Amino acid sequence: MTRAPDLASSYDLVVVGGGPAGLAAAALAARAGVSTVLFDENPGIGGQIYRGITSTPIKDRAVLGEDYWAGTALAAEATASGATIVNGATVWSLDPSRQVGVAIAGQVRMIQAQRVIVATGSLERPFPIPGWTLPGVMTAGAAQTVLKAQGLVPGGRTLLAGCGPLLWLLAAQLLRAGAAIEAILETTPRGNWLRALPHLPDFLLSPYWSKGLALLREVKGKVPVIPIERLAARGEDRLQEVDYVSHGKEHRRRADLLLLHQGVVPNVNLANAAGAVHRWNERQLCFEPVLDVDFTSTVSGIAVAGDGAGIAGGTAAAERGRLAAIAAVRALKPAVSVPDPQSVRQRLQREELGRGFLDTLYRPADAFRLPEGETIACRCEEVTSGQIRGMAAIGCEGPNQMKAFLRCGMGPCQGRLCGLTVTELIAAERRTRPGEVGYYRLRPPVKPITLAELASLPISEAERKAVER
Amino acid sequence: MARTADVIVIGGGLHGCSTALHLALRGLKTIVVEKDYAGRHASGVNAGGVRQLARDIAEIPLSISSMAIWEHIEELVGDDCGFASHGTVLVAESEVEFAGFRARVDDLRLKGFTHEELIGEAELRRLVPAVSDYCPGGIVSRRDGAADPFRTTQAFRKRAIEKGAQVLEGVAVTAIARAGGGWRVETSDGPIEAPRVVNAAGAWADRIAAMLGEPVPLEVIAPMLMVTSRLPAFIEPVVILRGRKLSFKQLDNGTVVIGGGHRARPLRDQNRTVLDWGKLAVSARTVWELFPVMRAATIVRAWAGIEARMPDEIPVVGPSVTSEGVYHQFGFSAHGFQLGPGAGAMMAELIATGATNVPIDGLGIGRFAARP
Amino acid sequence: MFKRLGETGSAITIEIDGKAVRAQSGDTVAAAMLAAGIEHCRTTPVSGASRAPYCLMGVCFECLVTIDGVGSRQGCLVPVRDGMRIETQQGKREAGR
Numbered sequence: 001m002t003r004a005p006d007l008a009s010s011y012d013l014v015v016v017g018g019g020p021a022g023l024a025a026a027a028l029a030a031r032a033g034v035s036t037v038l039f040d041e042n043p044g045i046g047g048q049i050y051r052g053i054t055s056t057p058i059k060d061r062a063v064l065g066e067d068y069w070a071g072t073a074l075a076a077e078a079t080a081s082g083a084t085i086v087n088g089a090t091v092w093s094l095d096p097s098r099q100v101g102v103a104i105a106g107q108v109r110m111i112q113a114q115r116v117i118v119a120t121g122s123l124e125r126p127f128p129i130p131g132w133t134l135p136g137v138m139t140a141g142a143a144q145t146v147l148k149a150q151g152l153v154p155g156g157r158t159l160l161a162g163c164g165p166l167l168w169l170l171a172a173q174l175l176r177a178g179a180a181i182e183a184i185l186e187t188t189p190r191g192n193w194l195r196a197l198p199h200l201p202d203f204l205l206s207p208y209w210s211k212g213l214a215l216l217r218e219v220k221g222k223v224p225v226i227p228i229e230r231l232a233a234r235g236e237d238r239l240q241e242v243d244y245v246s247h248g249k250e251h252r253r254r255a256d257l258l259l260l261h262q263g264v265v266p267n268v269n270l271a272n273a274a275g276a277v278h279r280w281n282e283r284q285l286c287f288e289p290v291l292d293v294d295f296t297s298t299v300s301g302i303a304v305a306g307d308g309a310g311i312a313g314g315t316a317a318a319e320r321g322r323l324a325a326i327a328a329v330r331a332l333k334p335a336v337s338v339p340d341p342q343s344v345r346q347r348l349q350r351e352e353l354g355r356g357f358l359d360t361l362y363r364p365a366d367a368f369r370l371p372e373g374e375t376i377a378c379r380c381e382e383v384t385s386g387q388i389r390g391m392a393a394i395g396c397e398g399p400n401q402m403k404a405f406l407r408c409g410m411g412p413c414q415g416r417l418c419g420l421t422v423t424e425l426i427a428a429e430r431r432t433r434p435g436e437v438g439y440y441r442l443r444p445p446v447k448p449i450t451l452a453e454l455a456s457l458p459i460s461e462a463e464r465k466a467v468e469r
Numbered sequence: 470m471a472r473t474a475d476v477i478v479i480g481g482g483l484h485g486c487s488t489a490l491h492l493a494l495r496g497l498k499t500i501v502v503e504k505d506y507a508g509r510h511a512s513g514v515n516a517g518g519v520r521q522l523a524r525d526i527a528e529i530p531l532s533i534s535s536m537a538i539w540e541h542i543e544e545l546v547g548d549d550c551g552f553a554s555h556g557t558v559l560v561a562e563s564e565v566e567f568a569g570f571r572a573r574v575d576d577l578r579l580k581g582f583t584h585e586e587l588i589g590e591a592e593l594r595r596l597v598p599a600v601s602d603y604c605p606g607g608i609v610s611r612r613d614g615a616a617d618p619f620r621t622t623q624a625f626r627k628r629a630i631e632k633g634a635q636v637l638e639g640v641a642v643t644a645i646a647r648a649g650g651g652w653r654v655e656t657s658d659g660p661i662e663a664p665r666v667v668n669a670a671g672a673w674a675d676r677i678a679a680m681l682g683e684p685v686p687l688e689v690i691a692p693m694l695m696v697t698s699r700l701p702a703f704i705e706p707v708v709i710l711r712g713r714k715l716s717f718k719q720l721d722n723g724t725v726v727i728g729g730g731h732r733a734r735p736l737r738d739q740n741r742t743v744l745d746w747g748k749l750a751v752s753a754r755t756v757w758e759l760f761p762v763m764r765a766a767t768i769v770r771a772w773a774g775i776e777a778r779m780p781d782e783i784p785v786v787g788p789s790v791t792s793e794g795v796y797h798q799f800g801f802s803a804h805g806f807q808l809g810p811g812a813g814a815m816m817a818e819l820i821a822t823g824a825t826n827v828p829i830d831g832l833g834i835g836r837f838a839a840r841p
Numbered sequence: 842m843f844k845r846l847g848e849t850g851s852a853i854t855i856e857i858d859g860k861a862v863r864a865q866s867g868d869t870v871a872a873a874m875l876a877a878g879i880e881h882c883r884t885t886p887v888s889g890a891s892r893a894p895y896c897l898m899g900v901c902f903e904c905l906v907t908i909d910g911v912g913s914r915q916g917c918l919v920p921v922r923d924g925m926r927i928e929t930q931q932g933k934r935e936a937g938r
Contacts, residue, residue: 041899043869043920048898055867057849088918095743106911110746123900135881135893136842142897145917146843150865150872155844177846237891238880257842267900275741379895380902382887401506404513404619407722412698412769412902412913417895444744447899448698448767448913455757455764457750698913699886701932723886767913 002086004107004456011037012332013325014100014113015083016091016270019047020071020314021306021321022119023078028325030083032336037111038078039089039102041447044149045075047121047306048141049314057151063176064148065169067211067314074318093444094118094274096299101444108453115301115328118271119321122264122307125286125364126421127162128371130232132260133379136239140170140261153179156256159242161185161231164263164362165208168215175222182253184219185228185244187262189365199356206354230367233258262364266308269414272442275299280435283359284311285369286420287439294327295320303327311359316351319344369421370428377425378418380411388422392429399423399440412448415440471653471660474500474635476820479642479654479677480669482512483618483806484798486625486636487813488667490546493632495821500663501626501634502656504641504673505740508622511671511776512806516694516716516728517618518707519807521584522557522610525783527831528808529582534827535811536612542810548624553721554614555705558588558596560607560759562712567605569711574608584610599703599760615707615718618806625809642670645680652794665820666795672737672777674785674799678834681792685800685837686780691735691742691773692728692803693749697766699723708759715755725766727756730803733773742773778802786812786832788819796820797834843875853923870916870927871897871904882906882916883930905930 015026018040026038038045046053050071058064078085086104093101098113124139131137140160146152153174158181160171171181203209219225230245234252242255265286268278276297278287288310295303303324306317323345326338371377371385378388383406396402399409399422408422409415415422419440427434476492478485481503492499507513519539521532543549561567574587588596589606596609626636637658644655651664668677675687700723707718714729731748735741749771756763779785779800789795798816801808811827819825850866855873864873871894874882881891883905894904897917904916907928916927 041918043918057846057867090918093744093746097743099746101746108750123898124896133890133892133895135891138894139896142895145897146872146875150868150876151846151849152843152872152876153846155842238893382885382890397506401619401623404508404617404623410770412767412905413900414769416900443770443772445768445771448769450764450911451697451753451756451766451768452764454746454750454753454768457746457753459747459750459754765911 001088002084002104004102004104004109007037007109007111010112011035012114013117013328014039014111015117015119016094016100017047017119017121017306018042018045018085018087019049019119019121019306019317020074021121021317022047022117023074023321024318025117025119025305025321025325026083026085027077027081028322028339029329030081032329032333032338034329034332036083038083038085039091040087041090043087045078045085045087046071048145050075051145052149056148058148058177064173068148090447091270092447092449094270094302096275098301103449103453106453107456108449110457114332116303117321117324117328118302118304118308119306120267120270120308121317122311123267123416124261125263125265126417127260127262127368128375128377128385128421129368130375131234131239133376134233134235134239135237136235136256137233137258137260140167140259143259144170144173147173147177153177154257157182157254158257158259159183159185159253159255160259160261161187161228162261163188163364164261165212165358166264167261168212168219170259170261171219171223172215175219181223182255183224183226185226185231187228187231187365187368188362190227192361192363196357196361199360203354203357206350208354208358262368263362264307264311265420266310267416268308268439269416269442269446271297271302271304271308272439273444273446274302276302276304278439280433281310283363285363286311295324296327312352312355316348319348319351323348369424371421377421378408378411380413381407383408385425388425389429392426396426397430398438399426402426403440409440414442414446471662472500474498474661474663476665476667477502477652477654477661477663478667478669480671480674480799481507481626481636481638482510482669482671483508483622483625483809484512484801484812485667485669486622486629487809488669488798488816489634489636490625490629490632491813491817492820493629493634495817497817497821499629499634500661501629501636502640502642502654502661503636503638506638507626507636508619509740511774512622512809513619514694514772514774515618515803515806516718516726517615517806518557518716518718519552519554519614519616520557520610520707520804521807522608522613523559523709524804526580527783530828531786531808531811531815533584534815535808538810538814539616539807545810546624546628548620550621550624551617552614554612555707556596556609556611557613557707557709558593558607558609559709559711560593560597560600560604562604562710564605566712570606570608584612586611596706597704597708599762600708601759601761609706613707615720621809642677645677664794667798667816668795669798671799672735672775674777674797678797681789681795683789683791683834685785685834687800688778688780689735689737690776690778690803691733692730692776693733693744693771693773694726694728695749695752695768695771696727697725698769700725700766703762710755713755715752715759717756717760725763727752735773735775737775740775742775744771744773776801776803784808784832785834786829787834790833790835790838842878845876853921855921855923855925855927857927858929864921866921868921870906870908870919870921870925872917873921874916874927881929884932886932889932
């Protein structure tokens with residue numbers, strides 16, 4: 001296990017995140033002779049999509065499916081490449097001079113990088129329904145994580161709710177593993193089917209088409225799928241019932257576990273805190289970094305690859321990681337030969353082919369993105385949607401001002417679970433666009449560090465003197 | 470057709486908004502021109518210390534008059550601004566420091582100022598039970614406290630507008646020139662004319678001063694702060710140090726704000742700062758030594774505001790030397806928050822009546838004039 | 842809420858709020874708590890409401906627990922060790938722990 005004192009004080013390339021983009025980038029760069037370190041905060045590599053790829057207790061390959069097992073090759077490539085891979089390493093700071101703050105086992109170091117590739121991936125879109133903070137309500141991704149990494153399956157009355165390809169994939173994996181699912185409460189707005197039609201030809205050319213159809217068939221044969229317009233979790237101290245409205249009629253079901261999912265969005269925190277400019281993507285309803293063709297952000301030397309660059313899935317992520325790494329290698333060691341980026345771009349284009357259809361079809365309904373009243377918007381600080389709408393209505397124009405009044409976004413999650421909700425609520429109340437409203441201005445540490453960890457940073461005499469009066 | 474006013478205030482920080490409010494209360498038509506939004510910079514992101522303690526003697530009268538306003542702030546602006554008063558304590562870390570504090574307090578008393586009180590070990594432990602054993606005593610200013618900086622700035626802005634002032638946000642000043650008997654201020658949203666102008670432009674005030682032919686040696690600094698997640702209440706007064714950079718306070722919500730003035734790198738034209746973690750690590754060690762209970766506290770955020778510092782660490786307050794009708798109110802060198810309410814009241818009095826009851830000698834811009 | 846599909850690693854024992862709990866090597870603290878049927882891992886510092894892990898990928902900060910005396914650790918990111926002491930967190934973190 002690499003510990004903080006084992007690290008060099010500088011590397012040519014620092015890769016943040018050990019999912020497909022990070023693994024592919026680190027592998028390519030290290031093989032080209034660039035000194036490369038990859039930091040991932042989890043106990044093992046693989047990110048979310050390939051979680052547990054080197055250690056999963058699920059040995060029957062049919063359960064997780066071949067798309068998952070494709071991660072083995074990627075993990076092996078990275079491990080054999082000569083890149084230094086450090087698990088249990090949390091990157092908490094990145095600045096425009098490419099100084100990286102990392103914490104490993106209670107110790108902190110600042111590492112200087114010539115190039116940085118931020119590959120911190122995506123996270124699930126917030127799903128703010130009444131009662132979503134109750135124990136017993138989790139994300140679909142959470143269930144997938146413990147299935148892959150620990151071989152855990154839901155034990156009681158389980159409902160899935162939401163929309164998007166991941167919901168179907170999880171349902172299939174859980175069923176194959178022998179878990180019971182009572183129902184899937186689907187929130188895909190009916191009108192989306194018509195809106196998605198123009199994208200259908202491209203979708204039919206992509207690999208998603210046949211995989212998607214197969215998954216749908218597999219799941220719909222075994223689990224009732226109920227279209228819903230409203231959803232709420234109820235219970236005293238933990239989830240006890242789920243209320244929903246389907247075709248205008250109200251229903252209530254007892255439940256032990258409610259798994260929510262309405263798509264994934266880029267995890268912008270590190271790139272935002274580093275000063276990279278982000279813009280609103282109206283089709284995918286999220287913020288993403290402004291990037292050039294090599295995935296370099298508006299901060300020179302800092303690239304963003306993978307789903308963090310914009311949602312496109314795991315295979316696309318690896319190709320983006322390769323392109324960002326090729327650009328880094330060309331900048332650092334121009335004489336070294338690298339794979340031809342053209343062929344990587346072609347593969348990437350094929351991967352991105354089906355996205356338009358999926359994005360449009362599974363674009364979440366307003367009702368599930370724009371909560372009202374007592375529904376909590378900021379979980380950490382327990383700020384309700386009503387409070388946010390109220391502040392916006394009386395003139396608070398943006399999330400950074402809102403932060404100062406309501407404390408939304410000031411808790412430990414740093415807006416990861418409330419940022420999009422707050423921006424969209426302000427835009428709705430003030431009749432403007434999320435792009436105009438903007439997002440939280442994030443600052444390091446992007447993950448909390450203890451005073452003890454910060455105090456463990458080796459300090460030069462110059463710095464010590466600078467702080468004395 | 471230029472807009473017109475009685476007074477143009479350049480800069481919508483706390484000082485600009487406070488001056489605007491007090492001018493409006495005196496019936497003077499005021500327009501504030503703010504290039505970002507009120508409280509975007511130093512005013513909105515500082516440590517919130519409402520402090521009379523440890524000020525340069527030239528600032529003390531202004532500080533005392535401002536304190537009286539803080540104690541009735543809700544009446545003035547319709548918001549308590551989060552102001553809580555549990556005193557500020559300047560903690561001595563050695564006997565040598567303590568002796569220096571004794572000399573300071575004696576000197577202030579001779580000059581008629583009684584707000585600073587020397588305290589020994591027993592009183593220090595009583596006021597700050599969590600402080601380390603090695604500290605022999607300190608100075609306390611009992612009326613001092615802390616408030617929410619952004620909330621305070623916004624409250625002054627809101628009340629100023631209610632009383633008839635205009636606050637233009639997202640509008641930058643591009644030039645100033647004499648026009649008739651008064652001034653014409655060019656902005657990104659058209660010209661404004663007024664007989665009086667106040668330069669309250671914070672870290673950009675040197676540019677305004679230069680436009681008036683009064684260059685000043687203003688340094689742009691970016692003092693850093695850190696805040697922790699919530700902790701159970703363990704300290705009431707604000708604590709500051711002399712020999713090392715530290716300011717330390719626990720808010721009512723349990724979070725602890727750690728400051729002291731260690732500096733980030735400011736990028737003033739990008740509205741951005743680059744933090745210096747080496748210095749923050751030294752700050753973490755200082756807190757570790759002074760308050761052992763903080764060792765496992767979690768830092769959830771660090772930031773830095775963009776502020777103006779004058780070489781003598783005291784602000785530039787008072788009439789322009791070159792330009793009749795222009796007044797300066799900037800350069801608060803990382804300790805202007807507490808002075809905001811009082812400086813605005815004083816400035817409005819000065820502009821409206823031609824004189825002020827609050828002594829501000831020693832703060833004038835003339836002290837930077839080139840010697841012939 | 843969750844059950845194990847089978848023996849996935851070697852059996853180890855951890856302590857949760859003073860009680861011995863069986864876990865498997867390869868568990869994270871959060872996964873071990875879920876497998877042991879523990880309903881909530883903390884109460885919030887704002888209102889005292891009960892919370893449990895939500896995302897299990899390190900972004901929601903709901904799974905905060907005290908591990909071997911160090912508080913506010915994300916349980917979903919920490920692998921279990923034999924003998925590890927875990928405490929659920931009530932409200933504001935104790936200063937100095």
